[in-house]
Amino acid sequence: MARTIGIIGIGHVGVTTAFNLVSKGVADKLVLIDKKAELAEGESFDLKDALGGLPTYTDIVVNDYDALKDADVVISAVGNIGAISNGDRIGETKTSKVALDDVAPKLKASGFHGVLLDITNPCDAVTSYWQYLLDLPKSQIIGTGTSLDTYRMRRAVADTLHVNVADVRGYNMGEHGESQFTAWSTVRVNNEPIAEYAKVDYDQLADDARAGGWKIYQAKHYTSYGIATIATEMTQAIISDAHRIFPCANYDPEFGIAIGHPAMIGKQGVIKTPTLKLTDEERAKYVHSAGIIKDTFEKMK
Template identity: 60%
Template sequence: MTRTVGIIGIGHVGVTTAYTMVTKGLADRLILIDKQADRAAAEALDLADAQAGLPTFTQLIVNDYAALADAEVVIFAAGDISQVAAGGDRNGEIASTKLAIDEVAPQLAQSGFAGVLIDISNPCDVAVNYWQQLLGWKRQRILGTGTGLDTYRMRRAVAEKLGVNLADVRGYNLGEHGASQFTAWSTVYINSTAITAYGALDYAALAEASRQGGWQIFKTKHYTNYGIATIACEMAAAVISDARRVFPCACWDETAGISIGHPAMLGRAGVLSNPELALTAAEKTQYQHSAATIKANLATMQALP
């Protein structure tokens, strides 16, 4: 089987995702699409040069929607990061992301693409819901990186605080990939030990470190790319290989009536199942609040011309 992946939007995040795909040998065919055709072509040439020093080979295709008919995964990374509001409010991108989705959706639908769509663009949860409504596909085929990166940031903050390896920190950030997200501390373990066994910790500060991690980077770089590209590639790889691996990502929650960040098992068909979490009453309230926030922001996007 030829592993085929498409990336739409070749800005900082899209090209870092492409570079990760190529250097890790995650795809046999990689389709790069951008409304600036010359930019996509230039990035493809740069990636082609890099392949001389790699043990793997990836066929690079530029600006060909028809080639997406054979793709297992399409990663949508288009948008305008300059629209992020002060303080890191990703909802500043609502208008620009809607415009990008409106332009791409008809071409994606006409391409014959029958795989899984992974949205990176912000506001991620809102965009996933808008994609689902616009395309009318089975919701399990459309998901977003959601709180996957926020969970990475939480794990890093906890690992640094406790002096442990971040690979040994498990647990989830849930809800919106934005201000209303929260760390579900009831899910956080260091190997098999609950984080509560480590004594008094400033949980609010740790949660804020994961919530504001992106903004700390953005203030200086004016974009983030490595972390988000990595989680997107991990999710794409799980779909391609039918790994049945669990990620916290933006996907449909029947109970909440919205796509929102929560654990999902990913495989060839997209979201295969949603493992249940035994959240505390306070965490359930936070989750409901975050769902309401996403619904309100989705209504804002839908109201735009």
């Protein structure tokens, strides 16, 4: 069966994700949807121009919700990053709600029953809102969450300790936003707990992860490559039923919202969530972050 992926919202992140999916041959059919019809059409032609130099082929369809009926994955990249304020993604809440209220009924009417992957910010509250709007199991609606923040933490740790980033493991958790935190109890470097390394400024490293996106935004007024790579990786994990763990925005029944914590991802979305033994301090930060997400979600409702 053809692997069909949809992207709703063809801004910087949406189109970068689209290029990743096409160049890597992840999708047999890619459906691009944007309220700016000419933009979606133009980006589709640009992507088609790249097909001649690729070893794979992708059928690219534009602005056809009906084509999403049997999609394996639909990626939500709608919104307006220009609404962000002082690095706080909660500033995007109003514009994101307007966008979801417009596209959700159309997606629902298409008969879509695959996995929805949210990039739209504020990611955790928006993922929760998608779960509220669509008649799908909550396990099939996830967000990129703190996956990108985790990558930024791993990069900061690797740079500080002069190791390969591939040898840094661990998770950032909570909100993909100001209240996120690094769960240092989960972080291992060269398969040793990071606590074994002397002179580590944990606060600085956590700040580097949290503020990484804001630094990029201040320089170029959007972010794209990192988040698009995460979205592509998660899409591949879904398509291939990889059973791979991501610290993504997924439903936590204790708080009734989606929040960044590790989940095993496969063809049906979340397969299971591993139990982590957080410290009391980390647990308190998680609860605090959940409260912020829940408050934003309630405002969206």
